[in-house]
Amino acid sequence: xxxxxxxxxxxxxxxxxxxxxxxxxxxxxxxxxxxxxxxxxxxxxxxxxxxxxxxxxxxxxxxxxxxxxxxxxxxxxxxxxxxxxxxxxxxxxxxxxxxxxxxxxxxxxxxxxxxxxxxxxxxxxxxxxxxxxxxxxxxxxxxxxxxxxxxxxxxxxxxxxxxxxxxxxxxxxxxxxxxxxxxxxxxxxxxxxxxxxxxxxxxxxxxxxxxxxxxxxxxxxxxxxxxxxxxxxxxxxxxxxxxxxxxxxxxxxxx
Amino acid sequence: xxxxxxxxxxxxxxxxxxxxxxxxxxxxxxxxxxxxxxxxxxxxxxxxxxxxxxxxxxxxxxxxxxxxxxxxxxxxxxxxxxxxxxxxxxxxxxxxxxxxxxxxxxxxxxxxxxxxxxxxxxxxxxxxxxxxxxxxxxxxxxxxxxxxxxx
Amino acid sequence: xxxxxxxxxxxxxxxxxxxxxxxxxxxxxxxxxxxxxxxxxxxxxxxxxxxxxxxxxxxxxxxxxxxxxxxxxxxxxxxxxxxxxxxxxxxxxxxxxxxxxxxxxxx
Numbered sequence: 469x470x471x472x473x474x475x476x477x478x479x480x481x482x483x484x485x486x487x488x489x490x491x492x493x494x495x496x497x498x499x500x501x502x503x504x505x506x507x508x509x510x511x512x513x514x515x516x517x518x519x520x521x522x523x524x525x526x527x528x529x530x531x532x533x534x535x536x537x538x539x540x541x542x543x544x545x546x547x548x549x550x551x552x553x554x555x556x557x558x559x560x561x562x563x564x565x566x567x568x569x570x571x572x573x574x575x576x577x578x579x580x581x582x583x584x585x586x587x588x589x590x591x592x593x594x595x596x597x598x599x600x601x602x603x604x605x606x607x608x609x610x611x612x613x614x615x616x617x618x619x620x621x622x623x624x625x626x627x628x629x630x631x632x633x634x635x636x637x638x639x640x641x642x643x644x645x646x647x648x649x650x651x652x653x654x655x656x657x658x659x660x661x662x663x664x665x666x667x668x669x670x671x672x673x674x675x676x677x678x679x680x681x682x683x684x685x686x687x688x689x690x691x692x693x694x695x696x697x698x699x700x701x702x703x704x705x706x707x708x709x710x711x712x713x714x715x716x717x718x719x720x721x722x723x
Numbered sequence: 724x725x726x727x728x729x730x731x732x733x734x735x736x737x738x739x740x741x742x743x744x745x746x747x748x749x750x751x752x753x754x755x756x757x758x759x760x761x762x763x764x765x766x767x768x769x770x771x772x773x774x775x776x777x778x779x780x781x782x783x784x785x786x787x788x789x790x791x792x793x794x795x796x797x798x799x800x801x802x803x804x805x806x807x808x809x810x811x812x813x814x815x816x817x818x819x820x821x822x823x824x825x826x827x828x829x830x831x832x833x834x835x836x837x838x839x840x841x842x843x844x845x846x847x848x849x850x851x852x853x854x855x856x857x858x859x860x861x862x863x864x865x866x867x868x869x870x871x872x873x874x
Numbered sequence: 875x876x877x878x879x880x881x882x883x884x885x886x887x888x889x890x891x892x893x894x895x896x897x898x899x900x901x902x903x904x905x906x907x908x909x910x911x912x913x914x915x916x917x918x919x920x921x922x923x924x925x926x927x928x929x930x931x932x933x934x935x936x937x938x939x940x941x942x943x944x945x946x947x948x949x950x951x952x953x954x955x956x957x958x959x960x961x962x963x964x965x966x967x968x969x970x971x972x973x974x975x976x977x978x979x980x981x
Contacts (some may be wrong), residue, residue: 501779507947516896654866778877820936830892834947
């Protein structure tokens, strides 16, 4: 092969390698014991599926003054909702605010069903969130961080790096700088959140990512923000971006 | 061996009658576990073997510990497992559950999630159709306790 | 209805096949040892009994205490004998029951 052509080919290969995304970070599922990982992978034994079932029921249940179900507009969830969880949180083009799955579900409920929004950690919202997320099982996380999402992403990144609480720890110090190391009897994960809503053994029930963020805040003795708060939404976007390429495993099992 | 205290007698009675709401959380002990086994076996000897208890050596959370019990048995009408009991020596209750099987089971294998209050030996006791009893016992280290939690 | 539940088992089998059945029920299995934020004891509320009846015969039963985890998962086996319905019933300590019915075709 002529030298110039070889250099050109090598150069192209190097450019291509540079443009390729880095390997995705390991999700929390890989930090589970073999037993828990097996239980999570089997829909017959994963307790989170009880909420997915509830969400499936609600998907076809009429609600609100408009007396419409999700299915009436969206049709079958398997096709309509496939890929949705992989790109949330996302900016609502109409209103310009950042929505996670819970927020999008409630935006639909209030706008199109003319029903009351569902509160965080209720079986109904957990069920619908788990059901919608489940339709993206195995798909890689891929959220938009540019354009309208850029200021939210920046706020989320700042939150991730900000020290908080009496223990004066930032998310980054544990989940970026010490991921894979032991914290008492536990191994610190990367804090990606790709398995949420998750069945946490400690809660003995399914819970949202915001519940987990509040638990983390409690752990470093920081003030807990409200469910659905702007800071947690921005942080959720940042975490979703950190989880780029990670396969969705919702509802996951966590300790 | 000291005589059982009144509280121990109450716990013992609770095993058969269902649970009493105890004002202060008391725990089983290896002695109470043995007493529960005595009650189940009627004093018959318990042999080691034929039972395989599969449970993690380290439970990440005592609130849910995945447990499987398999018993070596042809499960025929003449020779089968009648019941599988799981016993604790540190939980408030000694007998965690009893699975009732029979020839219709095909094989004697049951799995479920149990709660463990603290690191302890967990015992699987199998009752055979011929009246014999067999056991397996495993030590489980529990990193976060189950029965008492802050919610 | 006590709670929602799901049962996973094969839809078809050959006569004599040993099949595995996996059952999950939504239940807090409240121990009765916990206290609420005001220090008041939370009353016990647990599933006491789970039973599977196949073609009119009880093929499996499990008696539970607080020692079983919340949202109990149970896996067990049975021999596929005839085409028919298997009825799964969970009963709690307040007398409420949940029932799931599954059909198996044995050919």
